[in-house]
Amino acid sequence: MDHRIVTALRACGGDPRVAGAARALSWAGEHGALWVAAGLAGAAADGARRGAWLRGTALVAGAHLVSMGVKRVVRRPRPAHVEPLVSTVGRHSFPSSHATSAAAAAVAFGALGAHPVPPLAAAVCLSRLIAGVHYPSDVAAGAALGALTARLGARWMRGGGRD
Template sequence: MDELDDLDHRILSALHARGADPRVARVARALSWTGEHGALWLAAGVVGAAVDGSRRGAWLRATALTAGAHAASVGVKRIVRRPRPAHVEPLVRTAGRHSFPSSHATSAAAAAVAYGALGAYAAAPLAAAMCLSRLVAGVHHPSDVAAGAALGAVTARLGARWMREGHHG
């Protein structure tokens, strides 16, 4: 095992141990379920568009960026094909067997950046909790989560100008 794999292993083991507390496990499971396929973030974007009519276009574009980031992560997963961690017992079932990058982290970070630009500042701490929950649940290596979060944030940042254009139409 090289140094990064060893660090991934140790961090995951330490955070996964927090799931022994039933309250922590319950939150990790809830975040896992709501974050599946970006559902929480897509729903939040649609709600934002519904309640903020003057910026409906921007909200819909931010939602599209979030969905696009999620789709990109699924594509990368199919290319990289890194297996999920084998040294911990997962707290949740997963939609697939590949781990890199974390699609939950990708959509969460994309939403935090895109929706945060629209004033939804609660998205960032919720996104951070979503990312940590993937480690507590034992379904990703920390490097999977970091890569997913970076992919999501970069995708949303690259689309920021396009998103702002939706403010006017």
């Protein structure tokens, strides 16, 4: 099923507009950069909750690092049956680190009222499938890992109720 879904979604990348969007989202999400930038922007714009934004950004970065560690242990190869739209930093696909940091940002920053973050995070997750560099199970596991990390750190992010 994973192979069929990747094949079908990668075919969507045949449209140059879809391919361009998938490439841009993949590039922006590399190493969680989009989400770190969003967290720092939130901290700069929302002085009253600066600490919560910075701790949320730390949760996103921490989730990303955890996913990289899991990836080194699992060592699942990336899909080889489709031509990827983007190059990748590593050879392993499980879990998707893009999905991990995106879901962590959706949960953490969404809790701070950043309503555009969850749909953008979903688009980043989808971009990895359209780009042909992850299986759906990679993205689902990454998203679950990121959401769980942010949820477990939610109280700390809010400063134990002080922010």
